[in-house]
Amino acid sequence: MNKIQRSIDAVLSGKLQIEREPNYCLKADRQVIEDANGWAGGEWYKRMGIWSHFTPLNKQRAPTVPWARSMEQAFIDLKWTVPVKQARAGDVVFSRLPSDFGHIGLLGEGPGGQLCVLENATVRRGKSLGGALNWVPLSEWGGLTTVGRMPDVWVFDVSTPAPTVVAVKPAPVSVPTVPSGPRVLLENEAGGWDNVAGQRVSRGGVTINATDPNAVWIALRGEG
CATH class of the missing domain: 3.90.1720 (endopeptidase fold (from Nostoc punctiforme))
Known part of the structure; x- marks a missing residue:
């Protein structure tokens, strides 16, 4: 003004x-x-x-x-x-x-x-x-x-100060926690991975004895 x-x-x-x-x-x-x-x-x-x-x-x-x-x-x-x-x-x-x-x-x-x-x-x-x-x-x-x-x-009147810009930190991306200890990771139907270490698991006619203490990544698709 x-x-x-x-x-x-x-x-x-x-x-x-x-x-x-x-x-x-x-x-x-x-x-x-x-x-x-x-x-x-x-x-x-x-x-x-x-x-x-x-x-x-x-x-x-x-x-x-x-x-x-x-x-x-x-x-x-x-x-x-x-x-x-x-x-x-x-x-x-x-x-x-x-x-x-x-x-x-x-x-x-x-x-x-x-x-x-x-x-x-x-x-x-x-x-x-x-x-x-x-x-x-x-x-x-x-x-x-x-x-x-x-x-x-x-x-002129002093201009209205520009609004203060407040920096908003983005929410951290959620990363699934990886289980500690021996891991046997088996792909699930949702596209993720299940730790089946120490388990006997059957998928698609195949039985898995997941007792190997080392990390094993297994993808089983289909029934045969």
């Missing part, structure tokens, strides 16, 4: 409340990602190491507040990017409009599997979710510069 999609669906249904004031696009998407993973507030920034990827202007003008443009730089530096044609639900998308702060949106699936962008924006486009939130088809989301892909474990 796509955890990011599940949290986006919660936003769309009103079950999950995220930042609705304009100019807080990075905060809004951070809240969705952290809800999906059960993280505390700000945990996504720590895991991305955002502080090491601040743009020079971000450092100069807001040294303690990450901008979307710096988050985009983090994905680029980490090489966590994919071509737009490979985009999927759970990816993050970036635009450099405005160029200083940048802009971020979060991809999810809309009706019919269409990729849409959940964003906090200063403009209204797509479907308005109230306040500054939009739900916009990706094809209508202009200015896209980067598609960022987070590690799968941040996006």
